[in-house]
Amino acid sequence: MAAMARAATTSDAFNAIAEPQRRDILALLRAGERPVSDLAEELGMSQPGASKHLRVLREVGLVRVRGAGKQRLYGLDARGLRPVHEWVGGFERFWNESFDRLDTYVQDLKRTRQEE
Amino acid sequence: MAAMARAATTSDAFNAIAEPQRRDILALLRAGERPVSDLAEELGMSQPGASKHLRVLREVGLVRVRGAGKQRLYGLDARGLRPVHEWVGGFERFWNESFDRLDTYVQDLKRTRQEE
DNA sequence: TTGCCATATACCGATATGGGAATATGATGG
DNA sequence: CCATCATATTCCCATATCGGTATATGGCAA
Numbered sequence: 001m002a003a004m005a006r007a008a009t010t011s012d013a014f015n016a017i018a019e020p021q022r023r024d025i026l027a028l029l030r031a032g033e034r035p036v037s038d039l040a041e042e043l044g045m046s047q048p049g050a051s052k053h054l055r056v057l058r059e060v061g062l063v064r065v066r067g068a069g070k071q072r073l074y075g076l077d078a079r080g081l082r083p084v085h086e087w088v089g090g091f092e093r094f095w096n097e098s099f100d101r102l103d104t105y106v107q108d109l110k111r112t113r114q115e116e
Numbered sequence: 117m118a119a120m121a122r123a124a125t126t127s128d129a130f131n132a133i134a135e136p137q138r139r140d141i142l143a144l145l146r147a148g149e150r151p152v153s154d155l156a157e158e159l160g161m162s163q164p165g166a167s168k169h170l171r172v173l174r175e176v177g178l179v180r181v182r183g184a185g186k187q188r189l190y191g192l193d194a195r196g197l198r199p200v201h202e203w204v205g206g207f208e209r210f211w212n213e214s215f216d217r218l219d220t221y222v223q224d225l226k227r228t229r230q231e232e
Numbered sequence: 233t234t235g236c237c238a239t240a241t242a243c244c245g246a247t248a249t250g251g252g253a254a255t256a257t258g259a260t261g262g
Numbered sequence: 263c264c265a266t267c268a269t270a271t272t273c274c275c276a277t278a279t280c281g282g283t284a285t286a287t288g289g290c291a292a
Binding site: 035 | 236237241
């Protein structure tokens with residue numbers, strides 16, 4: 001056993017939403033449950049493509065499935081996004097702060113130049 | 117030119133924070149600027165490892181660098197996290213709602229069983 | 233059962249990634 | 263200029279990931 005390389009991924013919400021298409025799927029599902037082919041068509045992806053992304057989302061618990069006739073309806077289960085929201089929220093005061101700093105920095109620059 | 121495979125990544129904040137170690141770096145930087153080796157040691161990663169993750173973070177604009185003597189101080193620039201927070205926030209009402217649904221679902225189940 | 237529709241899997245190719253080790257680049261002090 | 267400390271880059275390996283195509287599986291209807 002040697003290198004192991006690349007840490008495990010696609011196993012948590014952070015990774016699941018790193019994929020733009022998966023974000024699109026989640027966004028669409030806010031409107032309600034949808035069968036796979038519907039999602040595929042609406043998002044312009046192949047049926048297998050949709051299925052695969054849905055699998056990832058299911059494995060991390062962001063969607064649930066339910067059989068309905070020969071279709072399978074996928075529905076949103078957004079609870080897994082809460083920890084993400086909280087983690088990112090932990091930086092809220094910093095992105096405002098960063099703005100301020102940049103602002104004063106830029107203003108300082110301007111002032112300095114005018115004074116020259 | 118044929119397949120293209122795998123969409124571009126490590127080019128936006130969503131991907132940058134998909135890596136646990138990079139999240140750790142960002143979290144640490146909330147306490148203030150830090151030189152590379154400091155981060156590496158504190159987080160138990162190699163110096164090249166730290167440098168590489170910092171590069172990604174720099175490329176997506178989540179950190180800024182500043183030379184200080186022979187060191188390079190990395191500082192947080194959290195502004196890029198704002199869109200992420202907003203995107204995830206767009207699901208806030210759904211993760212509460214999901215809870216409710218599950219709740220009523222579970223209660224329905226219980227009731228049904230009792231009635232049998 | 234047989235066929236048909238909807239979805240899931242398997243397989244493949246191209247490439248992105250993360251980690252380790254070695255090395256290059258940069259800045260500083262003497 | 264030289265030696266040294268701090269950091270960045272390069273190479274290499276193993277593997278994860280995405281997309282496409284082909285195929286398997288599941289459910290339903292006649």
